[in-house]
Amino acid sequence: MADNHFDAIVVGSGISGGWAAKELTEKGLTVLLLERGRNIEHVKDYVNATKAPWDFPHRGSKTQQMIKNYPVLNRDYPLNETNLDYWTNEQESPYTEVHRFDWFRGYHVGGRSLMWGRQSYRWSDLQFEANAKEGIGVDWPVRYAEIAPWYDHVEKFAGISGSKEGLAQLPDGQFMPAMDMNIVEKDLAGRFNEHYKNHRKMIIGRTANITEPLPGRTNCQYRDKCWLGCPFGAYFSTQSSTLPAAMATGKLTLRPWAIVTRVLYDKDKKRATGVEILDAETNKTYTYNSKIVFLNASTINTAWLLMNSATDVWPDGLGSSSGELGHNLMDHHLGVGAFGQVEGYEDKYYYGRRANGIYIPHFANLFGDKRDYIRGFGYQGGASREGWDRDIAELSVGVELREALSEPGQWTFGMGGFGETLPYHDNKVTLDKTRKDKWGLNIPAIDAVLRDNELKMRKDMQGDAIEMLTTIGLKKVQGFEGNAVLGRGIHEMGTCRMGKDPKTSVLNKWNQVWDAPNVFVTDGSFMTSSNCCNPSLSYMAFTARAANHAVDELKKMNL
Amino acid sequence: MQRREALQRVAVLLGGTVIGAEAFLSGCKTPARKEGLFYDNDVAMMDEIGETILPGGNGVPGARDAKIGEFMKVIVTDCYTPEDQDVFTKGLKAMRDAQFMDLTPQQRHDLLVKLDKEARDPKYNDQNKHYFKMLKQLTIWGYFSSEPGATKALRYIETPGHFDGNLPYKKGDKAWAT
Numbered sequence: 001m002a003d004n005h006f007d008a009i010v011v012g013s014g015i016s017g018g019w020a021a022k023e024l025t026e027k028g029l030t031v032l033l034l035e036r037g038r039n040i041e042h043v044k045d046y047v048n049a050t051k052a053p054w055d056f057p058h059r060g061s062k063t064q065q066m067i068k069n070y071p072v073l074n075r076d077y078p079l080n081e082t083n084l085d086y087w088t089n090e091q092e093s094p095y096t097e098v099h100r101f102d103w104f105r106g107y108h109v110g111g112r113s114l115m116w117g118r119q120s121y122r123w124s125d126l127q128f129e130a131n132a133k134e135g136i137g138v139d140w141p142v143r144y145a146e147i148a149p150w151y152d153h154v155e156k157f158a159g160i161s162g163s164k165e166g167l168a169q170l171p172d173g174q175f176m177p178a179m180d181m182n183i184v185e186k187d188l189a190g191r192f193n194e195h196y197k198n199h200r201k202m203i204i205g206r207t208a209n210i211t212e213p214l215p216g217r218t219n220c221q222y223r224d225k226c227w228l229g230c231p232f233g234a235y236f237s238t239q240s241s242t243l244p245a246a247m248a249t250g251k252l253t254l255r256p257w258a259i260v261t262r263v264l265y266d267k268d269k270k271r272a273t274g275v276e277i278l279d280a281e282t283n284k285t286y287t288y289n290s291k292i293v294f295l296n297a298s299t300i301n302t303a304w305l306l307m308n309s310a311t312d313v314w315p316d317g318l319g320s321s322s323g324e325l326g327h328n329l330m331d332h333h334l335g336v337g338a339f340g341q342v343e344g345y346e347d348k349y350y351y352g353r354r355a356n357g358i359y360i361p362h363f364a365n366l367f368g369d370k371r372d373y374i375r376g377f378g379y380q381g382g383a384s385r386e387g388w389d390r391d392i393a394e395l396s397v398g399v400e401l402r403e404a405l406s407e408p409g410q411w412t413f414g415m416g417g418f419g420e421t422l423p424y425h426d427n428k429v430t431l432d433k434t435r436k437d438k439w440g441l442n443i444p445a446i447d448a449v450l451r452d453n454e455l456k457m458r459k460d461m462q463g464d465a466i467e468m469l470t471t472i473g474l475k476k477v478q479g480f481e482g483n484a485v486l487g488r489g490i491h492e493m494g495t496c497r498m499g500k501d502p503k504t505s506v507l508n509k510w511n512q513v514w515d516a517p518n519v520f521v522t523d524g525s526f527m528t529s530s531n532c533c534n535p536s537l538s539y540m541a542f543t544a545r546a547a548n549h550a551v552d553e554l555k556k557m558n559l
Numbered sequence: 560m561q562r563r564e565a566l567q568r569v570a571v572l573l574g575g576t577v578i579g580a581e582a583f584l585s586g587c588k589t590p591a592r593k594e595g596l597f598y599d600n601d602v603a604m605m606d607e608i609g610e611t612i613l614p615g616g617n618g619v620p621g622a623r624d625a626k627i628g629e630f631m632k633v634i635v636t637d638c639y640t641p642e643d644q645d646v647f648t649k650g651l652k653a654m655r656d657a658q659f660m661d662l663t664p665q666q667r668h669d670l671l672v673k674l675d676k677e678a679r680d681p682k683y684n685d686q687n688k689h690y691f692k693m694l695k696q697l698t699i700w701g702y703f704s705s706e707p708g709a710t711k712a713l714r715y716i717e718t719p720g721h722f723d724g725n726l727p728y729k730k731g732d733k734a735w736a737t
Contacts, residue, residue: 052717053704053737059630063637182724222719224737347729352722353737387734388703388713396675397695398668402613402621405699406712408734 006032006253008550009275009290011260011305014111016523016539017296018238018246019154023547024294025249029554032288033246034258036280036297037107040086040114042239046229048082056081075102076488078115083228086115092438095300098447102487103300109256110238111298112490115227118208118235118355119380120160121533122151122171126366131529134374137328137423138499140528141509142542144171150541157245158236158540159214161356162206170361170533176211178204179220182350184342184383184411185358191472192360200363200468205356205380208236208537216244224353235355257281259439263293263318263519265310271559272318272519278439292518292550292559296543299329299524303429303495304444306506306513306521319496319506319513319521326430328423328497329448330530332489335482336458338465339414340474342383349385349408357382360415360468362532364460373456375422377532379465381415413474417461420532421486422453423494448486458484491535493527511546518559520546595636596648602628604651604660609698611667619712622698625705631697643688650690709736 007029010020021033039045053059060082062074070090073079078087088105095103106112125144132139148171155174163178181189181204189202209220217233217240226235233240246252257280264273264287274289295302303326307317319325357380363369364376386409395401421427427448435443450458462479469477499505502514511526513519522543524535553559592599605628615621635647657670671691678689702708709715715736 050717052706052715053709054706057633058638059634059700059704061634061638064640065637180722180724185724222722223717347727349726349728349732350722350724351726352719353735354722354724385734388699393679397612397671399614399616402619402702402712405613405703406619406733407731408728 004286004288006030006288006290008292008294009034009288010294010296011275012111012296012298012523013109013238014296014298015113015116015238015536016543017111017294018113018242019540019543020294020296020522020547021246021252022242023544024551025246025251027548027551028251029551030251031246031253032290033252033254034260034275034277035109035254035256036259037109037256039109039256040239042233042244043231046231049225049228049231072102073104078104083115094435094437095443096432096435096445098445099449100485101446101448102485103446104490105298109254113237114229114239116536117534118226119534120206120208120537122173123531123538124169124171126169127529127531130375136529138497138501138504138528141498141500147541147545150545151537153544154537154540158208158241159210160206160208160537161211163204165201165203167201167361169366175206179207179211179354179356181358182383183348184345184413188383188413188472189358192468195471199367200360202358202360205359207356209234209355222352222354224355226355260297260305261308261441263305263309265313265318265516267313270516272516280439283439291554292520295519295521296523299492299495300429300444300446302521302523302525304431306496307431318519319515321515322503322505324497324504325506326495327425327428328494329427329429329446329492330421330423330494330527331486332418332491332530332532333421333450333454333458333484333486334416334418334489336461336480337379337381337414337416338462338469338477338479339412340469340477342411342413343475345411371460373453375420375453375457375532377417377419377457377461379415379417381413383411383413386410386412413469415465417465418489418532419454419457419461421450421530423497423529424451429495450484450486455484491524491530493524493530493535496521496525497528498526499528510549511542520550522546596644597632601651602632604628604654605631607660607667608654608671608694609702611671612695612698613702620707622702624707625702627698627701630701630705634697643693646688646690647693650694653690703736
């Protein structure tokens with residue numbers, strides 16, 4: 001076999017790309033895993049992971065120079081001193097915003113699997129059937145029964161901790177023991193669940209932090225420094241989980257600094273033959289060939305890559321024959337919720353920094369609830385005692401101030417909503433051919449806004465939060481409403497949606513591009529609707545399913 | 560010293576600091592050297608301001624031991640906007656003019672109590688900032704995130720190892736640093 005021939009090429013090494021590499025290599029395929037950025041080696045390259053707060057010159061904060069270099073990242077919490085190197089260089093890789101879209105990226109091995117929020121939720125048929133029932137977008141070509149075994153498969157390997165709740169809208173899974181609620185959360189959840197008779201439920205978050213050891217991984221040590229990279233491998237990432245498994249097969253070649261510029265397409269065979277890359281360090285072009293190609297470059301970049309591919313056949317790119325490539329861009333809208341004070345519990349505290357909180361799954365428009373919009377939202381939140389950063393109005397300066405701030409303050413509880421965004425054809429990614437990145441490549445232009453359904457929903461996301469927190473006895477409850485802007489959910493989805501009809505979708509039910517069945521797209525771009533819960537677990541399940549289907553089809557000589 | 564005393568009296572009379580006091584005082588001091596935004600004795604003064612805001616005692620280190628002056632210098636230089644730097648450095652000038660370093664501990668305390676009250680006036684906000692709020696915030700942040708603050712005033716455990724959501728607490732127990 002020549003150096004540039006592989007059974008499969010996987011473009012992108014984040015959550016879904018890592019899964020594709022693992023599944024394909026474990027099925028015996030030789031795999032080339034391409035990553036546009038640098039390598040980050042597990043543990044060794046987590047250079048800040050064991051630093052104390054005082055080891056950072058700016059104590060983790062951002063400098064004016066950082067703000068200048070990262071104007072997009074600066075719009076929200078990601079711009080910070082502790083893991084700056086994990087975020088994409090905005091000067092080298094600009095993008096065009098037709099409307100403001102906060103795109104927070106990670107261009108390195110592992111992608112955003114290193115910095116992700118780790119909340120992991122299954123979808124149910126209430127979500128898979130919603131588009132068809134309501135006439136929104138296109139119908140999902142998959143139902144829960146088909147994907148459930150793949151959720152089992154990925155949960156067992158990734159390690160998801162959570163509690164079994166028997167909820168129709170949030171199916172239980174193969175969970176490791178759940179993390180504990182603290183005493184205040186337990187009592188509030190008790191009141192909440194009793195009041196809402198389980199039509200609404202407050203549960204502990206389901207998270208990809210392991211509570212029991214797995215091979216090569218230690219259970220969570222409650223450091224809450226996940227996004228620096230975990231030296232214990234206690235949360236799922238490409239580095240901690242899928243990459244070592246793929247490497248162990250001896251069938252994986254990992255190539256960092258490889259910007260894939262196009263998928264090579266043979267119009268006679270109607271198949272992809274490989275990819276062309278630009279070496280990000282040397283600017284040299286290379287070609288790699290394979291029987292199948294998995295695209296896991298992340299929702300916006302996968303659309304960008306397809307738009308730049310097979311343009312001799314389709315001017316708008318490979319997968320554009322339906323007119324849906326790049327369209328239906330979704331995210332979760334957030335930054336809206338409520339918080340308040342909890343009276344009492346002065347004799348209670350907690351030990352350990354739990355990188356998880358409570359979750360209230362979707363309830364709006366379900367089980368007889370009716371709103372003036374469709375779909376719904378969930379909440380993530382938690383209770384804690386105030387720390388030294390609180391203001392004590394009655395203390396000015398002096399020993400009393402130091403002593404008071406050295407003790408924990410009042411218990412507070414807060415939560416923020418994650419709302420579903422509908423798939424609008426007009427919310428889209430296109431190519432901006434007037435601007436170039438550092439490597440002379442055209443860049444994506446993002447044109448997406450929240451519309452009536454989401455804006456109406458946001459009123460309830462705040463209003464319901466205030467009402468619920470008041471109902472369960474919190475004091476001084478206040479709502480909050482942040483920027484109603486897409487992107488900052490960091491859950492981009494939908495630019496290559498799957499469907500039943502090649503005229504209205506980019507992918508078939510197995511994540512294959514209708515126009516090139518040996519090209520599989522299994523990052524967030526395949527999503528036909530967005531639901532309101534965190535999507536990564538679904539990317540994992542669909543990726544594993546697609547990879548196994550690909551191997552079956554290869555065996556049957558269908559690809 | 561006479562000049563300083565005179566100046567203090569003027570300041571008290573006017574209810575504040577005296578613009579141009581530095582020039583007034585320069586007769587009895589060699590002018591300090593300025594590097595970047597700060598004079599070379601500003602760090603020492605910020606140490607003392609910080610120590611007055613969060614003093615040590617009872618075996619617990621104060622803000623001076625947390626090298627709070629150096630911390631303020633770094634944060635104001637690297638993280639503050641030019642507008643905020645301007646408010647801050649004018650504030651330092653006011654503190655120099657008030658001869659902060661020459662005041663007794665009690666006088667320092669009283670002065671900062673007065674400034675804290677002044678800074679809480681609703682006329683000061685994000686558009687119209689009071690320098691003392693900056694000094695106080697920097698002190699609290701820098702102190703409790705420093706090694707002495709986090710490990711001696713508070714409790715810090717790098718790797719807790721497990722989670723207990725129902726830990727008994729009694730008044731006087733220290734808070735967790737993070």
